Amino acid sequence: MTENITAGGAIFARLKTLGVDYVFCNSGTDFPPIIEGLAEAAAKDQVLPHAIVIPHEHLAMGMAHGYWQSTGKTQAVMLHTNVGLANGTIGAINAAHDNVPVIIMSGRTPTTEKDHFGSRTVPIGWGQEMRDQTALVRETSKWDYELRFADQTVELLDRASAIANSTPKGPVYLCLPREVLCDTIDVSKLDNPPSMAPAQTTAPSSDIEQLADWIAEAENPVIFSQRGTGTALGFETLCRLVDDWAIPVNSYWAQSPAIATDHPMHVGVDPSPWVEDADLIILIDAMAPWAPDLHKPSPNAKIVNIGPNPLFSRTPVRNFPSHLSLAGETTSIILELAKHLDAKRSSQRQRVLERKQEVAKSSSDIRLTLLEAAGSGCGPAMTKAWVAKCLSEAIERTDKETTVTSELGCPLAFMKIKNFDGYRQEPHAGGLGYSLPAAMGIQLAEPDRLVFATMGDGSYIFANPTACHQVCEALELPVITCVLNNEEWGAVRHSVTGLYPDGYAAKANQMPLTTLKPSPDFTKTAEASRAYVERVERGEDLPAALDRAIEVATNERRQVLLDIKIC
Secondary structure, eight states: OHHHHHHHHHHHHHHHHTTTTTEEEOTTTTTTHHHHHHHHHTTTTOOOOEEEEEESSHHHHHHHHHHHHOOOOOEEEOHHHHHHHHHHHHHHHHHTTTTTOOOEEEEEESSSSSSTTEEEOOTTHHHHSOOOHHHHHHOOOSEEOOOOSSSGGHHHHHHHHHHSSSOOOOOEEEEHHHHHHEEEEEEGGGOOOOOOOOOOOOOOHHHHHHHHHHHHHSSSEEEEEESSSSHHHHHHHHHHHHHHHTTEOOOTTSSSSSSSTSSSSSOOOOTTTTHHHHSSSEEEEEESSSOOOOOOOTTOOEEEEESSOOOOTSSSSOOOOSSSSEEEEEHHHHHHHHHHHHTTTOHHHHHHHHEHHHHHHHHHHHHHHHHHHHHOOOOOBOHHHHHHHHEEEHHHHHOOOOOEESSSSSSSGGGGOSSSEEEEETTTOOOOEEEEEEEHHHHOOTTTSEEEEEEEEEHHHOOOOOHHHHHHHTTOOOOOOEEEEEEHHHHHHHHHHHTTSHHHHSSSSSSSTTTTOOOOOHHHHHHTTTTTEEEEEEEGHHHHHHHHHHHHHIIIIIEEEEEEEEE
């Protein structure tokens, strides 16, 4: 006899075949066939991806984001109809920007009112129906579909995974009507290998050879990188390549460093004067490598864009020139470029040696200036720079692999980051609430890693912190949360003063629409989930507080929150 399983139950089994470890779930009335399938699998000792209850959809998307950053594996998130999908949409926007291969699923209110198993049974079955539910995430998805028949389940999940992992990677969406989930399929389909492979884009070798020639001939090349190199191997290879060829690397608004920040070729985060003086500009996965109103490349400079989507085709207006566009996974292009360069000798060899000394001197001067700017922490109030410096030094005092996530938190410029996965800044998409959920996903993937989530107080509020701390306690995730608390939307204030430095708002005693006073007692929020908490108000007290936080997270395996007062 043929054994059948509900489509709802089959989803998790197929996701396991596709390499998914966890499904981040926020359940609803559309979930009965899924929950029944999970219970049946547990009763029969079937191994499935772990289904984790996440009490807010934005947190589910953020944890998937962070888990992918640590593992590179396909992610899966399951949400409740249109309202759950709406709550997860900000996370989908962030995931699309960062090329996260996540299969987003949400139920759909039953289509039928009666006479079908799974038809509407409660008023929200009518209230949640939409004419086009998928429109909520279509802008951010590479592919979307509504499951029509149960026997499509396996093939459509295979297709979703393949498209999500094709270059450039990104989110896909599958809508799941309840009646279809209640229908059954043959279980024999679940064990078949994936029926579709991802399409991997590779830059032509001739184009990479052309770039190698330009590097060999260049007098003043420069690299701007924002999303990093993608892997440890790409990071190590680029560190060696830029050292061999004396190419400065700038990290303007970088989400992740492309080389170690104390590397002699790392020249900080200010594009000037590097962009103006360069005759060859290489953009490594950099959407907005400089501000066109402020920084002007030479009209004679050759500009090269490298990355999974080097022209950022999802962005309607992005008019940075690209005289050579190399599409492919960043690490693959860097490795191939290194091979081509290893076979060359620069016609500017003496110039390369001179440039190496010049750039190393500039790099050293920049780091010294930044350290001086961070200050001593002995003034009346701390700065973000001081917090970043202290955190960097605290990390150096440990022997643990560490990741810092930052969302308007600790600036990369003031930190010593030596590994490709040592620092993750919020996506440029700007969906706030990224840092803490992503840190939790990283911690879930790597339980022994020391993970810091740094953010402004506004970003902490956006993260739905009650849900975050509840999940940290439930999953025993010893994330160290550092809230850099200035009781305002600091980014908004800086944007206003940037446009109107002498305007009324800049001179006002209190700038409109920026204050978050009175500040909640964030320690109470975390303490409700048994976190270790401290409030730090003096800069001189911060190093010891960070050491205590590390000790608690490491030895007690307990989450920590530091509420750090900054100016």
